[in-house]
Amino acid sequence: MLDQDSLRAFESRCTQESPPRCRAACPFDLDCRTFLARMAEGKQDEARKLLDRHLPLPHVLVRLCDHPCENTCLRRDLGGSVALHGLELACLLNTDSQERLLPLPPKRYRMAIVGAGLAGLAAAWDLARKAYPVVLFHEGSIEDTLLIRFPQLRQCPSGKDFLAQDIGTLTRRKARFQRVDIDNGLLERLAAEFDSVLLDADAAAVLVPEESRVDASTLLWKDNICCAGWPGHTPTGHPLALPSRQAGQGRYAAQTMERLVAHISLTAERTKVQGPLRTEVSGITPVQRVEPGVITQDGEELFNSQEAVAEAGRCLQCECLICVRQCAYMQKFKGYPRLYARQAHNNAAIVKGLHTANSLVNGCALCGQCAELCPENFSMAELCLAAREDMVARGVMPPSAHEFALEDMENASGPECFLALPDPDMPDRPAWLFFPGCQLAASRGEQVKTLYDWLRATLNAKGLGVALMLSCCGMPARWAGRQRLFQEHMKRLHDSWKEMGRPRILTACASCLTALREGLPEAETFSVWEIMDGLDITSLLAESQANTATFASMPPVFSMHDPCNARYDAAWLASVRNLARKADAVVEDPPLSGATTACCGYGGLVWCAQSDTADAMAAHRAAQLPHPILASCIMCRDRLAASGKECWHLLDVLLPGMAQHSGNEPGPGLSARRANRASLRRRLLARTGAIVPEIAPPPCNLRIPQQLLTKLEKRHILLTDAESAVAGAEATSQWFENMDNGHRLGSWRPRNVTFWVEYSKEDGGYTLYDAWCHRMIVPGSGGQEAHEVIAAQQCCTDGGRRKQP
Amino acid sequence: MSLAPNYGPDQGTWRCGRCQLPLEQIKVPVFYLNSAFDVFLPRCPQCGLSLVPKSLAEGKMREVEALLEDK
Numbered sequence: 001m002l003d004q005d006s007l008r009a010f011e012s013r014c015t016q017e018s019p020p021r022c023r024a025a026c027p028f029d030l031d032c033r034t035f036l037a038r039m040a041e042g043k044q045d046e047a048r049k050l051l052d053r054h055l056p057l058p059h060v061l062v063r064l065c066d067h068p069c070e071n072t073c074l075r076r077d078l079g080g081s082v083a084l085h086g087l088e089l090a091c092l093l094n095t096d097s098q099e100r101l102l103p104l105p106p107k108r109y110r111m112a113i114v115g116a117g118l119a120g121l122a123a124a125w126d127l128a129r130k131a132y133p134v135v136l137f138h139e140g141s142i143e144d145t146l147l148i149r150f151p152q153l154r155q156c157p158s159g160k161d162f163l164a165q166d167i168g169t170l171t172r173r174k175a176r177f178q179r180v181d182i183d184n185g186l187l188e189r190l191a192a193e194f195d196s197v198l199l200d201a202d203a204a205a206v207l208v209p210e211e212s213r214v215d216a217s218t219l220l221w222k223d224n225i226c227c228a229g230w231p232g233h234t235p236t237g238h239p240l241a242l243p244s245r246q247a248g249q250g251r252y253a254a255q256t257m258e259r260l261v262a263h264i265s266l267t268a269e270r271t272k273v274q275g276p277l278r279t280e281v282s283g284i285t286p287v288q289r290v291e292p293g294v295i296t297q298d299g300e301e302l303f304n305s306q307e308a309v310a311e312a313g314r315c316l317q318c319e320c321l322i323c324v325r326q327c328a329y330m331q332k333f334k335g336y337p338r339l340y341a342r343q344a345h346n347n348a349a350i351v352k353g354l355h356t357a358n359s360l361v362n363g364c365a366l367c368g369q370c371a372e373l374c375p376e377n378f379s380m381a382e383l384c385l386a387a388r389e390d391m392v393a394r395g396v397m398p399p400s401a402h403e404f405a406l407e408d409m410e411n412a413s414g415p416e417c418f419l420a421l422p423d424p425d426m427p428d429r430p431a432w433l434f435f436p437g438c439q440l441a442a443s444r445g446e447q448v449k450t451l452y453d454w455l456r457a458t459l460n461a462k463g464l465g466v467a468l469m470l471s472c473c474g475m476p477a478r479w480a481g482r483q484r485l486f487q488e489h490m491k492r493l494h495d496s497w498k499e500m501g502r503p504r505i506l507t508a509c510a511s512c513l514t515a516l517r518e519g520l521p522e523a524e525t526f527s528v529w530e531i532m533d534g535l536d537i538t539s540l541l542a543e544s545q546a547n548t549a550t551f552a553s554m555p556p557v558f559s560m561h562d563p564c565n566a567r568y569d570a571a572w573l574a575s576v577r578n579l580a581r582k583a584d585a586v587v588e589d590p591p592l593s594g595a596t597t598a599c600c601g602y603g604g605l606v607w608c609a610q611s612d613t614a615d616a617m618a619a620h621r622a623a624q625l626p627h628p629i630l631a632s633c634i635m636c637r638d639r640l641a642a643s644g645k646e647c648w649h650l651l652d653v654l655l656p657g658m659a660q661h662s663g664n665e666p667g668p669g670l671s672a673r674r675a676n677r678a679s680l681r682r683r684l685l686a687r688t689g690a691i692v693p694e695i696a697p698p699p700c701n702l703r704i705p706q707q708l709l710t711k712l713e714k715r716h717i718l719l720t721d722a723e724s725a726v727a728g729a730e731a732t733s734q735w736f737e738n739m740d741n742g743h744r745l746g747s748w749r750p751r752n753v754t755f756w757v758e759y760s761k762e763d764g765g766y767t768l769y770d771a772w773c774h775r776m777i778v779p780g781s782g783g784q785e786a787h788e789v790i791a792a793q794q795c796c797t798d799g800g801r802r803k804q805p
Numbered sequence: 806m807s808l809a810p811n812y813g814p815d816q817g818t819w820r821c822g823r824c825q826l827p828l829e830q831i832k833v834p835v836f837y838l839n840s841a842f843d844v845f846l847p848r849c850p851q852c853g854l855s856l857v858p859k860s861l862a863e864g865k866m867r868e869v870e871a872l873l874e875d876k
């Protein structure tokens with residue numbers, strides 16, 4: 001699927017793992033967000049671990065740091081930046097170091113540091129911690145060097161000597177100190193004697209060039225010599241100590257020294273390629289900064305434990321998740337796209353073992369909302385579709401994931417349901433082809449018929465013929481990642497379309513529109529709404545408005561729900577609104593509509609692969625819409641209505657005589673949808689005077705209570721499956737008899753599924769009590785004799801060992 | 806992964822409609838995606854007609870099917 005490079009490129013577009021502003025501004029990469037989370041929980045020991053881990057000279061730095069983090073904190077305009085500096089100080093005063101000094105074997109390379117400024121000391125800290133033998137050469141005492149520059153170190157809160165503490169730790173880590181005269185002779189000697197040398201640009205200024213003469217991306221000056229820690233300047237040109245910058249440079253230069261001695265690239269992968277973290281702050285209420293009870297003479301805020309918890313609690317715990325907040329599917333998997341990209345990639349790389357991310361890949365509705373919402377346009381749809389295509393190509397797609405939906409597609413495009421009908425009055429070279437889509441045909445046969453008649457009447461008057469085609473558009477194959485099947489399907493549609501004289505296509509379904517535009521690029525395909533909007537629809541409305549039943553029940557305001565497949569289709573979005581207005585429906589756009597609309601759960605075949613995820617999506621969407629819904633796609637309408645929310649289809653407000661479609665009614669079940677398609681085809685065909693062969697009667701007369709059928713359809717058992725199972729069991733006499741109540745139990749395996757039916761036989765028919773199914777092959781069931789099945793499987797029954805292919 | 810070996814009918818006393826014989830718990834090999842397992846199912850001792858109870862089909866069997874599909 002994705003190779004490592006494209007995975008990286010893909011991943012890097014999701015910035016959820018990028019550091020929040022505070023951390024990005026911290027030269028020591030302190031994980032401020034986690035630090036504040038622990039402080040807010042009152043776990044100061046845990047918070048202290050982070051200070052110990054990230055900060056060189058933690059005491060000195062915490063006391064001196066000019067806290068650039070606070071300048072960029074996202075809380076700044078929402079009550080004031082979080083007091084990171086003050087909280088770090090509080091943590092340091094209240095806790096002891098959590099770090100144990102583990103004796104490490106000394107490394108081979110010897111490091112020299114010249115000058116005990118902040119940069120020199122920070123570098124010494126980092127290198128000594130990693131067990132490099134470090135010698136720090138300094139002029140005068142270390143204390144004096146620092147105290148001249150940072151007199152505030154003299155007074156530390158609680159009377160602690162911060163400097164002595166850190167120097168003590170350095171000594172325990174075996175850093176050595178040597179008093180010398182700093183001059184060029186020294187530098188020459190050290191450069192030869194040591195593997196690498198760092199010059200502190202503040203405390204050893206005589207040896208160090210101007211900052212502009214040193215490469216900022218490495219801080220390497222020449223040969224094995226680095227420089228770091230230049231003081232800044234005030235606008236008036238006075239030297240200005242910038243502790244965080246100086247110590248930060250010291251750390252950066254130390255990293256260069258390590259790379260230098262290890263002979264690895266000084267620049268490779270030093271800065272991560274990832275965009276800045278975006279955090280949505282709309283709706284967050286400002287909370288004022290906590291004023292601590294004690295402030296020292298030199299203005300240092302001292303938070304007590306309670307105050308620290310309150311102040312740390314103001315941290316927004318910045319993260320992105322802009323897309324995840326809107327997508328029920330991503331919430332279900334408890335991660336975010338960057339993580340998902342990695343999981344999908346690892347999943348594809350597994351040769352032996354469980355593919356734990358299969359359900360992640362098959363749970364996405366491919367709706368594209370995330371790509372629209374994400375500031376970096378990360379597309380989960382692209383990721384998951386590519387992963388599905390890859391799984392299909394390698395033959396590792398779980399067969400049960402999409403099989404049922406693909407069978408439905410086959411049925412909707414097969415002999416029972418497919419219809420290509422020329423315009424009866426203008427049969428040659430029709431200008432238009434109406435392609436209502438198999439789901440509209442399944443759900444709203446009468447409306448399809450009425451709309452088709454109106455289109456013909458209206459367009460015929462302009463001298464334009466309108467043909468009709470009933471078929472599935474092939475989108476299920478595309479969503480299932482079955483590229484070849486999609487192409488084959490398109491080839492068939494293409495042939496029929498060509499035979500009809502290459503008419504322009506009108507469709508009422510947003511998925512069809514997408515599929516046809518992609519798979520049949522030679523054809524011009526439009527939404528029927530767009531064309532209707534350009535026609536005079538008064539004749540249609542006159543009739544429909546006379547239908548008082550519909551209009552009496554029409555809600556005063558609808559929430560408009562746009563189908564996800566039409567999110568970028570400006571013509572669709574505009575025309576459905578125009579048509580609703582013309583029909584006197586009042587619609588309101590929810591915050592997420594048009595380009596940012598959410599999926600009803602039909603997209604991507606989630607309804608088939610993971611119906612619970614799909615239902616969560618429908619419920620999530622319905623909850624976002626305050627009024628009864630007006631949908632322009634039939635699957636959106638049926639799925640949102642099934643979630644329990646009143647939902648109308650656009651045709652319900654446009655077409656006369658359709659009052660029976662109240663917005664509260666759920667759509668037809670899966671069995672009825674199939675039957676409806678076939679029946680619409682027959683009715684349309686019969687009108688042309690064609691002789692329509694009798695429908696084959698069902699294989700047996702089976703009574704199924706509607707409630708039971710609804711339950712069975714949830715397990716993907718259709719009415720026809722139950723009927724043929726009963727008929728099959730009876731024909732082969734393969735059934736069991738319940739001695740207590742006389743029920744029969746039979747099974748039938750018409751395809752990759754064995755259906756079981758529990759029924760009773762009465763005069764002239766059967767009654768079904770229950771049904772279930774499985775995919776495993778069980779010899780002696782499904783209508784086949786046990787010994788035949790076992791022979792066909794030719795398998796050692798060794799309790800789970802894989803058969804040799 | 807294994808199917809716990811023995812599954813009786815969910816309820817009732819069943820007999821084979823063809824042979825009129827009561828069912829016995831008999832070892833049957835079952836197959837899915839290149840794997841095979843042995844389970845004890847209610848079975849006609851004469852003709853081999855085998856019964857898969859609903860609790861097995863919708864429980865353990867579905868679980869194992871999913872597991873094998875993800876393998």
Ligand code: SF4
Nearest residue numbers: 022073074315316318
């Ligand atoms: S609100 Fe918290 S996480 Fe966000 S920038 Fe400020 S300190 Fe960092």
Ligand code: SF4
Nearest residue numbers: 327365367368370380
């Ligand atoms: S369901 Fe839609 S919003 Fe959610 S991840 Fe998939 S494409 Fe993105």
Ligand code: SF4
Nearest residue numbers: 014015320323374378
């Ligand atoms: S919107 Fe989603 S994909 Fe985009 S950066 Fe944020 S978490 Fe990542």
Ligand SMILES: [Zn+2]
Nearest residue numbers: 821824849852
């Ligand atoms: Zn028998």
